Amino acid sequence: VFLKDREGVFLACNARVASVFGLPEAEVLGKCDYDLLRPELAESIRAEDRAVIQSGEPARHRDWIDFADGHRELLETVKTPMFSADGELLGVLGVARDVTALHQAQERLAEREEVYGAIVNQALDSILLFDADSGAVLEFNEAAHRNFGYGREVFDKLNLSDFGAALDQARLVRHIRQVIAQGESVFTTQYRNRSGELRDVRVSARALALRGRRCVSTVWSDITASARSQRMLELSNSTLERVARGEALSDTLLYVTTLLEEQNPDMLCSILLMDEDGMHLQTGAGPSLPDAYCEVINGARIGPAAGSCGTAAFTAKSVFVSDIEHSPLWVDYAEIALAHGLRACWSVPLLATDGRVLGTFAAYYRTPREAAEHERQQFDSISQLLSIALERHRESSRLAASVEEMRRWYAVTLGRESRVLELKDEVNALLRRLGEPPRYGSEP
Structure with a gap:
């Protein structure tokens, strides 16, 4: 903690501030940043102080500070203009804290997010994050932009039901509701991309809770060819x-x-x-x-x-x-x-x-x-x-016609042969009545 006058001269500081300079607290008082720090850093800090004085409002700043013992810290300082009882500006009160570990954690997180983002955006499958209650699109990867054909300005206006083909919208919404109820689901469906083409996909969906918000994460694998x-x-x-x-x-x-x-x-x-x-x-x-x-x-x-x-x-x-x-x-x-x-x-x-x-x-x-x-x-x-x-x-x-023609021919032929036999029998019967022997023998 420290207090500076309007010209940047230290009026008070605690031991933590004095340790930055490797001096007793008493030896810091009466000095300014230019006496204690590298010129470029001193100028930067002085500019921050002037901005607070001019605005009359508190401000937050982060600066890398090299301590006298050789180690380095990222200090986050909240600077507040101080006024007397009659409203006269006295100077700037500063309260600083070490945020080095927090900064490093944020950098690691940012790096992980960058790596994760690169992996997600290089994926061939479309990845879409929906709000489970409204169905609104919350986020999507590069493959979704490429496969669906929509940019962010369009995705922001789309709803979950917009991604099903006309014949499959109800089934798609039903599956997503099942995901919300059961936690996850894998199913096949169709969607129509921006050019109007119907695509077949296998959708893997999982329910998520992000900052108290119910969401559904979906991965759309294109199976159109198969x-x-x-x-x-x-x-x-x-x-x-x-x-x-x-x-x-x-x-x-x-x-x-x-x-x-x-x-x-x-x-x-x-x-x-x-x-x-x-x-x-x-x-x-x-x-x-x-x-x-x-x-x-x-x-x-x-x-x-x-x-x-x-x-x-x-x-x-x-x-x-x-x-x-x-x-x-x-x-x-x-x-x-x-x-x-x-x-x-x-x-x-x-x-x-x-x-x-x-x-x-x-x-x-x-x-x-x-x-x-x-x-x-x-x-x-x-x-x-x-x-x-x-x-x-x-x-x-043609085969059926040939078979039918053969059947008719056979029927006609068989009918003719049957009539010949009948005539032979009639001749033999007549000869018998006349006392003559039969002329035609029986067929074998």
Whole structure:
């Protein structure tokens, strides 16, 4: 503790202050900082004193002080202007304490936070911290910014329910409530990033208490690639099983399109089948497309500029139209498509093993949309699956027709042979009545 006058001269100090200078208390009195400290430190401390005097308010300062015995301490000093009873400024009262250990602990903590922050921000998984009660985003790492596509100004306005895809919001909120109740949970869900793409994730969530605030820490691991592969495998297996057991083609096509729309909510699926003349497409399935639109395209002629499907069937190549309104391929059909809110259409041909076009698969979208690489790959897989299903169905139909033709031929042949035997029996009976021996013997 010390007291200085307005000019910075020590009027009083205790032994602790005197130990800084290695002097008895009495020898410190009457001296100023310039007499006792290094010039640059003395000037810094004097500037602090002047600031307190000018403001008339207490102030807190930290300075590294070299003691006379050679050790060094970080002293935190609270300086307060002192006034006489009549309001005259007397000087500055200082109360200092050693905060070296506290400072070192804070530095270690800051270093740990820096290391932790570096690890968290280098992680590939998205890490998000939510307020358990409001669902507000409290903190996120660099991967979350990159994967979700949002900056801090957007994250600060988002709620937990905003991260679930439309079909999964309720389930996501339900899982988080389970975390709050049970402490932790691991589950899979989907979210839609800023660009509108649906992503599959496995979320590991844990309940936390931070300064009395209930929070939920979540780690979002992207499993989109494996989830897409698994869904495609399951779709392929179930579709081919239906074909193998002889399910009606219309039912199989409806099953495929309905399931794809459930897995991809933005899709409006369509399957068109090539007519016998090889020049027109007939509706095979289109569960969510408007009936009026389906009526227009049913029986449409294929050609080099016949919409996405007609062109894909004509060229036997994939056609990805991202904007129907401005596509030259859609001149003849754009008006009806736009009238029903159809803005983009991606179509792939369904090819037999000999290269013949069996039909087309297409997905319509309500907004203009470019196909990403993974979506083009998905369409290739769907095309291969449907091509196999259509070809096997046609082979089964041809086989069934052949069997039916053979059955009819056999029935006719058997009927003729039976009639011949009847006629022989009638001739023999007539000869017996005439007293003649039978002409025809019995068949072995």
